[in-house]
Amino acid sequence: MARFIFITGGVVSSLGKGLCSAALGALLQARGFKVRLRKLDPYLNVDPGTMSPYQHGEVYVTDDGAETDLDLGHYERFTGVPARKSDNVTTGQIYSNVLARERRGEYLGATVQVIPHVTDAIKAFVLGDLADEDFVICEIGGTVGDIEGLPFLEAIRQLGNELGRDRSLFLHCTLIPYIAAAGELKTKPTQHSVKELQSVGIKPDILVCRSEREIPKEERRKIGLFCNVREEAVIPALDVRSIYAVPRAYHEEGLDDEVCRHFGLEVGQPGLENWDRIMGRVDEPDGEVNIGVIGKYVSLLDAYKSLAESLTHGGIANNVKVKVSWLDSEIFEQEGTIQQLEGVHGILVPGGFGERGAEGKIAAARFAREHQVPYFGICFGMQMAVIEAARNLAALPHAGSTEFGSPADPVVGLMTEWSRGNQVERRNSQSDLGGTMRLGAYPCVLSAGSRVREIYQSDSITERHRHRYEVNINYKERLEQAGMLFSGLSPDGELPEIVELPSHPWFVGVQFHPELKSRPFDPHPLFTSFVAAAVEQSRLV
Ligand code: GLN
Numbered sequence: 405m406a407r408f409i410f411i412t413g414g415v416v417s418s419l420g421k422g423l424c425s426a427a428l429g430a431l432l433q434a435r436g437f438k439v440r441l442r443k444l445d446p447y448l449n450v451d452p453g454t455m456s457p458y459q460h461g462e463v464y465v466t467d468d469g470a471e472t473d474l475d476l477g478h479y480e481r482f483t484g485v486p487a488r489k490s491d492n493v494t495t496g497q498i499y500s501n502v503l504a505r506e507r508r509g510e511y512l513g514a515t516v517q518v519i520p521h522v523t524d525a526i527k528a529f530v531l532g533d534l535a536d537e538d539f540v541i542c543e544i545g546g547t548v549g550d551i552e553g554l555p556f557l558e559a560i561r562q563l564g565n566e567l568g569r570d571r572s573l574f575l576h577c578t579l580i581p582y583i584a585a586a587g588e589l590k591t592k593p594t595q596h597s598v599k600e601l602q603s604v605g606i607k608p609d610i611l612v613c614r615s616e617r618e619i620p621k622e623e624r625r626k627i628g629l630f631c632n633v634r635e636e637a638v639i640p641a642l643d644v645r646s647i648y649a650v651p652r653a654y655h656e657e658g659l660d661d662e663v664c665r666h667f668g669l670e671v672g673q674p675g676l677e678n679w680d681r682i683m684g685r686v687d688e689p690d691g692e693v694n695i696g697v698i699g700k701y702v703s704l705l706d707a708y709k710s711l712a713e714s715l716t717h718g719g720i721a722n723n724v725k726v727k728v729s730w731l732d733s734e735i736f737e738q739e740g741t742i743q744q745l746e747g748v749h750g751i752l753v754p755g756g757f758g759e760r761g762a763e764g765k766i767a768a769a770r771f772a773r774e775h776q777v778p779y780f781g782i783c784f785g786m787q788m789a790v791i792e793a794a795r796n797l798a799a800l801p802h803a804g805s806t807e808f809g810s811p812a813d814p815v816v817g818l819m820t821e822w823s824r825g826n827q828v829e830r831r832n833s834q835s836d837l838g839g840t841m842r843l844g845a846y847p848c849v850l851s852a853g854s855r856v857r858e859i860y861q862s863d864s865i866t867e868r869h870r871h872r873y874e875v876n877i878n879y880k881e882r883l884e885q886a887g888m889l890f891s892g893l894s895p896d897g898e899l900p901e902i903v904e905l906p907s908h909p910w911f912v913g914v915q916f917h918p919e920l921k922s923r924p925f926d927p928h929p930l931f932t933s934f935v936a937a938a939v940e941q942s943r944l945v
Contacts (some may be wrong), residue, residue, distance in 0.1 A: 406440075406534055407667055408572045410560045411543045414597025415579040418613050422475030424577055424641070425543045426482035427650040431660040432485055432650070434674030437538035438679040439881065441479035442491045443472070444526065446552035450496040453841075461706030465870045465920055466491070469844025475543065477710045480521030481923050482651070490533035495552060498525050516920030518555050526559035532717075548576070549600045561605045562842035573666050576601060576608035577641075580615040580623070589617055591627050594859070598631040610637045610662055612654075618642065618911035638660050646686050648924055651679050679903060682720060682924050689725040693938040696748035698768040700761045702730040703935045711754050711782075714919040717927035718935030726935060742771050749945070750778040750910075750938035752787030755870070755917060759808035764793045778910035780930070783871055790875050790903060798886035800880075807873050814882075819874040842869045846894065848901040848916070854891035855904050860935045864891075867916035869900075875900040875917065 409428065422443075446720060452463050453471030464477040470489035480487050502525050506516045511839055530542055543782040544560065546553045564572045578594040578796065598608060611633050613619060619627075628635040639657045642673045645652055653677060654660070664671055695715060701707035712728065719726035729748065735741050745751060751772040753765045753813040765788040772779035781789040794803035794815045804811030806818050819842060845866045850857040857863060877898055880890050892902025892914070905911035912930065922928035 405571065406537045406540045407538060407570075408530070408563065408567060409541045409575060409663065410564070411541065411575045411577065412548050412557070412574065412601060412608075413544075413546070413577045414601065415593045417547050419577050419579055419676075420641075421577045421807055422478045423647055423650055424575075424612055424654075424687070425475070425541050426478040427654050428575075428659060428663070429479060429485075429539075429541050430482040430651045431655055431674055431676075432539050432663070434676055434679075435664070438536060439483055439539045439541060440485060440491070440534065440537045441476075441483065442530065442540060443475050443479075443488070443493075443545060443903060444530070444542065444556050445473055445492065445494040446550060446556055447494055448496045448499075448552075451496055451501055452492075455545055457701045457707035458704050459876065461704065462709045463870070464764045464919065465843055465868045466547060466711065466870060467845040467866075471843065471870070473545070474706060474709050475545075477713075477920070478647075481710075481713060484923055485551045485923070488533070490529075493526075493529050494896075495506050495555070498522060498555075498791055500530070501525055519558060522555050523559040523662060527563055527691050530559070532561060548597055548604075554604065557601075557604045557606060564606065570667060573610065573663065574601075574606050574608045575610045575612060577612045577614065580613045580619060580627075582615070589619060589623055591623060591630070593627060594627060595630045598633075599917075602632075608633060608668055610659070611848065612639045612641050612659065614641045614643075616643055639662065646683065648679060648682050648686060651684070652676055663694060678925055685720045685723055686716075688727075689719065690723045691939065691942070692725040693719075693749045693935060693942050694727045694729060694747060695750045695752055695935075695938060696728075696729045696745055696768075697752045697789065698731050698736065698765055699754050699756060700733060700756045700758075702732050705730065708754060710917075710919040710922070711752075713924075714922035714928055715752075715932045715935070717922045718907055718931035720753045720924060721927040722935045722938055724935065724941055726938075732763035736764035736767045737761070737912040742767055745771050745777070746775075747945070748777065749941040750780065750934060752780045752786055752934070753782065754919075755783035757784070762788060762805075762808065766795075770796060773905065775913060776789070776909050779908070779912070780910075780934045781913035782919065783915060785916060786903060786915055787873065787875060789911075789913040790815055790879075790900075791887070793883060793888045793903075793905075794879065795884060797888065798882050799880070800879075805873060813879070815879045816873050817876045818872060839879045841872045842874075844868060846916070848892045848896055850902070851889075851891045851893075854902075855890060855910075856902050856930075857904070859929050861929075864895075867914070867917045867918060868912055868920045869901060870940050871915065909940070910934065 462474045463471045466487045466490045472492035478486040596802040624638045627638045715726045769789040794800040800813045802812035803815045805816035847866045901915045903913045918928045918930045
């Protein structure tokens, strides 16, 4: 029977609760347990898919087509367990389900209330869709004290009571700030945050205390005393040099020992050799490459979380450090700016939406093609590379995407239907914005003799999608004659999934998001190959 670990956060947001959950998952896994990680998000949006990447960071897409919070990406990267739809829920989803049930009369005329109806729906979500997991780690988004979070806290309080102490644990992440003027670490905010948690009936069993300085033993004792937690359960969590150093750091501070002690589990030490090996590579790379990422949301790097991690993984695979220059594509719409790309060893145009900056991405693709610089186009980045090739190789000067109007040659167009298993999914331009994209894992067939076939060492793959437009298959012949190979297609041959330029050192565009499946121990082959091409390029320039 699964044990549940509930993770809350206090004092401030952005404490790295998601990483803490992911690292704890990795540590328990390294002790031989089967883990599952989940996130409860208190905001009212029905899904994170419609939220601005500026506010919310990346939308992480699962194999089963859910648009979820970016923390699920950390969970997957740290544990290798593919996240599912049933691993992330928002207040908006909970309420829309409760209200739909009320409309159907399923509450038999009862007064529908936050307690018990909403809290019951939350509890059902937490307990649902489990198999033989040993641990379910359940992170509650937001900060203790937020009005929105209350139903979730009430639900996990009840669960703690119902499951009992031997099947539940409350872990609270807090901050111990250093006040330079006083030259001291301050424990008061943590005391207040724990008090807040206790006021809703939750007593934390473990405190993970983020701090930029060493927390002296005396302070640790004091936190334990005032917060009603054993001294050994006060875990200092100092900033570390890489997120992949977090599991080892938490282990050294006794986090997983404390969890096992709580549940009365007598188990050996975790095997962390894999993590140490990765850190060895991060700490001692053999050279460096510079990748230019030409995007739109470059002022908030959380918008490209998985991408940044995948490039790091590609670096780990090639034993080099990958330095990323995040560049706003709009820059390249001005005369004389494209030369800024001269020093980079690889150009990557990631996913994106809307017209703003699109011409800059097209210019970057052209620069990469003409200057033989490795180019990796992901989703929107593939579509822009196809428009560029259509205009400048296939003599279609008015080629464009219907995402930005009605071009004379719609080489990229709105997709209105595609098949999933035996079903055909249909959309039209009037469909709702939320959840109307082609989402989740779809198979793709790679053509013999192509670069991608060589990279994947396989002739069929599945990758995760999130897009509304697609490259227009009707232009395949024309573009192939001009030198752009359609090397990956959906099994029915209708949807172009991958294009490449065989005459170029490394030019690949993919309609899917490979960055969602890359992991530190298992770097995605496309990123490994792209970084390897950048290493080659760095020897030339
Ligand atoms: N805007 C494009 C589409 O909807 C690309 C989406 C993406 O890059 N994820 O097809």
